[in-house]
Amino acid sequence: MEEDIGRALREARKAQGISLRALAAETGISASLLSQVENGKSQPSVSTLYTLVSRLRISLDDLLGLDADESPEPSPQQHDAEPAGANRAGLILQRAAENPVLTMDGGVRWERLASFDDGLVEALLVTYPGGASSSVEGTLMRHSGFEFAYLLEGSLTLALEFDRYRLGAGDSFCFDSTRPHMYVNQGREKARGLWYVVGRNAAxxxxxxxxxxxxxxxxxxxxxxxxxxxxxxxxxxxxxxxxx
Structure with missing residues (x-):
């Protein structure tokens, strides 16, 4: 299921009484680009999205419009099985077909995986197509929390402050996300991995x-x-x- 990033960002901004120009000035994002993103005419890069959600203090579930009290409807193939979103004895069960999806600039794709609604952990299946980057401007991003990741396939370059790390399938890493960083797929094949961002929205x-x-x-x-x-x-x- 594909979600409208722009609409969610616009609603969050308006709910907080922030004008488009004020948000653009505070985040360093041009008012023109912000307007295009909010109106669905342009998709933000990963770094732009993190900048906006950090300023607006919204979670990934807020961005996806997910209600913690509502469970997705099961697909036809699941009628005889445990329904998607089932929560028994602390189990959150989310079927593959029900993964909420965000597609950003350059085709970078986030699939939100099953996680509790306490805001402590954001679980993502992340795909970087060949040539894609977390920042089209080539600028490093930073945000609160800690990133843990495991690369399932392909290769990815992690720029962490002044260092560069070439990552391949099977490699894993973690770091404090307040350190400036950026991801770039310098190859032609897609890179895909599991990301857990811990504490971005925690107290x-x-x-x-x-x-x-x-x-x-x-x-x-x-x-x-x-x-x-x-x-x-x-x-x-x-x-x-x-x-x-």
């Missing part, structure tokens, strides 16, 4: 605890800072999943 005290926890994991000689399983195990032990 300030939760982000502070996440930063402290990741710092301790990185400083622990018995732990690999790139070990996502270990980080999430410790997140559970710290009880962070109930915060925010």
């Amino acid at each position: 300030d005290h939760t982000r502070e605890r996440l930063a402290d926890l990741l710092g301790r994991v990185a400083g622990d000689s018995a732990a690999n800072p790139a070990n996502v399983v270990e980080v999430f195990r410790r997140l559970g032990a710290e009880g962070l999943a109930t915060d925010g």
